[in-house]
Amino acid sequence: MCGIVGYTGTQNAAPVLLDGLTKLEYRGYDSCGLAVVHDGCIAISKVTGRIANLREKTEDGRLIPGVTGIGHTRWATHGAPTDVNAHPHASNDGKFAVVHNGIIENYMELREELLRKGYRFESETDTEVIVHLIEMYYAGDFRRAVMKASARLVGSYALGIVCTDAPDTVLVVREASPLILGVGVGENFFASDVTALVAHTRNAIYLEDGELAELTPDAIQVYDCSGHPITKKISRITWDIQAAEKGGYDHFMLKEIMEQPRAVEATITPRIRNGEIVLDDVNIDLDNVNKIVITACGSAYYAGCAGKYTIEKLCRIPVTTELASELRYADPLIDEHTLLIVLSQSGETADTIAAMKECQRRGAKALAIVNVVGSTIAKAADYTLYTWAGPEIAVATTKGYTTQLTVLYLFALYAAKALGTIDAKEYKRLLTILRSLPKQMQAALDMNPAIPELAKKYHGSPSMFFIGRNTDYAVALEGALKMKEISYIHAESYAAGELKHGTIALIYEGQPVIALCCNDTVTEKTMSNIVEVKARGAEVLAVAFKDNGKIVSLADDMIFVPKVDRLLCPVVEIVPLQLLAYHVAKENGCDIDKPKNLAKSVTVE
Ligand code: F6R
Numbered sequence: 001m002c003g004i005v006g007y008t009g010t011q012n013a014a015p016v017l018l019d020g021l022t023k024l025e026y027r028g029y030d031s032c033g034l035a036v037v038h039d040g041c042i043a044i045s046k047v048t049g050r051i052a053n054l055r056e057k058t059e060d061g062r063l064i065p066g067v068t069g070i071g072h073t074r075w076a077t078h079g080a081p082t083d084v085n086a087h088p089h090a091s092n093d094g095k096f097a098v099v100h101n102g103i104i105e106n107y108m109e110l111r112e113e114l115l116r117k118g119y120r121f122e123s124e125t126d127t128e129v130i131v132h133l134i135e136m137y138y139a140g141d142f143r144r145a146v147m148k149a150s151a152r153l154v155g156s157y158a159l160g161i162v163c164t165d166a167p168d169t170v171l172v173v174r175e176a177s178p179l180i181l182g183v184g185v186g187e188n189f190f191a192s193d194v195t196a197l198v199a200h201t202r203n204a205i206y207l208e209d210g211e212l213a214e215l216t217p218d219a220i221q222v223y224d225c226s227g228h229p230i231t232k233k234i235s236r237i238t239w240d241i242q243a244a245e246k247g248g249y250d251h252f253m254l255k256e257i258m259e260q261p262r263a264v265e266a267t268i269t270p271r272i273r274n275g276e277i278v279l280d281d282v283n284i285d286l287d288n289v290n291k292i293v294i295t296a297c298g299s300a301y302y303a304g305c306a307g308k309y310t311i312e313k314l315c316r317i318p319v320t321t322e323l324a325s326e327l328r329y330a331d332p333l334i335d336e337h338t339l340l341i342v343l344s345q346s347g348e349t350a351d352t353i354a355a356m357k358e359c360q361r362r363g364a365k366a367l368a369i370v371n372v373v374g375s376t377i378a379k380a381a382d383y384t385l386y387t388w389a390g391p392e393i394a395v396a397t398t399k400g401y402t403t404q405l406t407v408l409y410l411f412a413l414y415a416a417k418a419l420g421t422i423d424a425k426e427y428k429r430l431l432t433i434l435r436s437l438p439k440q441m442q443a444a445l446d447m448n449p450a451i452p453e454l455a456k457k458y459h460g461s462p463s464m465f466f467i468g469r470n471t472d473y474a475v476a477l478e479g480a481l482k483m484k485e486i487s488y489i490h491a492e493s494y495a496a497g498e499l500k501h502g503t504i505a506l507i508y509e510g511q512p513v514i515a516l517c518c519n520d521t522v523t524e525k526t527m528s529n530i531v532e533v534k535a536r537g538a539e540v541l542a543v544a545f546k547d548n549g550k551i552v553s554l555a556d557d558m559i560f561v562p563k564v565d566r567l568l569c570p571v572v573e574i575v576p577l578q579l580l581a582y583h584v585a586k587e588n589g590c591d592i593d594k595p596k597n598l599a600k601s602v603t604v605e
Contacts, residue, residue, distance in 0.1 A: 009187025347375020
């Protein structure tokens with residue numbers, strides 16, 4: 001969701017900015033633009049649609065010379081995705097241009113004030129107030145004007161700003177929106193995330209909320225919110241550049257599905273030492289915890305839904321899963337005896353951040369399970385466990401989800417041991433299964449060569465049902481989300497036992513029903529539901545273990561899953577469903593890595 005980049009150095013800025021924006025494409029956007037300072041002016045070029053259009057319009061950046069600039073990919077919130085609403089936005093006097101990621105909540109009142117003072121607005125965006133405020137406060141000191149303008153803003157913002165009076169300077173400000181500085185030699189960069197930086201430098205500075213940084217080719221100076229210079233630590237970016245490239249696959253999503261065994265291995269291996277799970281830096285007083293609340297959005301929430309069963313079963317502590325967008329406004333019953341588990345691949349999801357802060361305010365300690373190092377959630381949590389999945393570029397999460405779930409399994413076993421709710425034999429048995437998960441995920445990838453054929457059969461269906469019980473239901477939730485978000489087929493998940501209470505009315509002749517049957521405590525029950533929907537004409541694609549002859553004879557089609565204990569099976573069971581969604585979307589000619597209307601990192605509410 002919105003990406004920003006900036007450059008100051010000796011190279012022509014526009015091609016650097018275009019490359020950076022291309023790396024941020026995966027975040028999701030509908031228009032884009034650049035501003036470059038040159039010869040006392042700021043040249044701005046903006047387009048609706050893809051960066052390829054901007055490359056064409058600027059002849060790969062050659063038409064806008066200059067060594068200092070900012071760029072933006074916009075995911076429309078205030079105002080339609082048009083050239084005019086695209087960023088950068090310029091001040092009326094043409095001295096300043098701004099790119100912005102986030103939302104200015106008080107923009108209406110600021111806009112009215114600025115209109116009264118005679119400022120002219122070109123766009124419908126919330127962002128435009130920022131650049132006019134800067135112009136209003138400018139009295140020859142660029143940094144001072146930006147600080148004064150920022151102090152008027154309420155909301156979330158990562159800003160990049162250029163000024164004709166300081167032609168080699170870029171100012172950036174961060175408040176509740178991701179922003180990372182790239183430290184180069186004779187050149188410096190900023191971007192919304194490290195994928196846009198790694199081609200140039202591995203040295204990064206992570207800005208905190210309220211901080212402002214001044215970038216020139218030879219220096220970066222950071223200031224706190226009162227304008228005092230501060231010294232920041234330079235961190236090393238460890239993500240390797242190939243991990244952010246397709247590596248021979250048609251799509252990032254397929255690559256990321258395929259690399260899940262390796263990602264889950266990377267999640268598990270460093271955390272098992274001498275036959276014990278070791279969660280460094282997690283010293284939670286578990287005896288003080290009387291309930292666990294898991295909160296997240298989208299797929300991360302569904303990972304929580306699956307993990308809940310394992311934690312509850314092993315630790316005997318009540319666990320609830322809450323959508324972060326609901327929890328934040330729910331006046332939740334949370335106190336210092338609540339452990340909050342926060343799941344987020346990006347670590348920047350606005351609703352998840354807000355829910356976490358609200359629960360911390362009420363006394364809960366927050367354990368974050370996050371992929372992006374140094375992200376807002378990782379930093380604001382009381383304890384953080386990284387998933388170590390590497391960069392996830394496809395908008396639809398795959399390895400993000402499975403590694404989150406893996407960390408929940410690690411936590412469940414670790415906490416059960418600490419609480420004494422698991423005996424040594426069961427701990428050892430489950431730990432052995434946990435270690436085998438990468439191998440089992442690989443088996444799940446290998447044992448379903450028929451999925452592209454199944455996709456050919458099912459891709460034209462207007463809707464699909466995903467049914468299951470218990471852990472299978474949790475997997476059905478994620479399976480259906482994967483299907484709808486990338487193939488645009490209306491797919492819904494239902495607890496199989498609920499069909500009779502209404503939903504079965506929707507079954508028509510030929511309605512595809514994906515039936516998940518990997519949890520042996522409820523398989524027989526789900527099989528009864530299969531019989532019921534088949535009796536009404538449904539076409540059933542069952543997901544089950546190979547040796548379950550009864551299901552094989554009942555279902556019209558099969559997807560196989562290697563046999564894994566039900567407490568840890570969801571992480572394996574989801575893999576063929578991701579592949580199914582991928583191949584159905586491919587049959588339907590969808591833009592798989594960048595589905596319409598979606599953004600990778602949902603940094604606004
Ligand atoms: C779906 C998907 C989203 C995210 C959700 C939370 O494929 O990717 O539903 O899971 O937006 O994102 P994070 O995990 O970054 O907080």
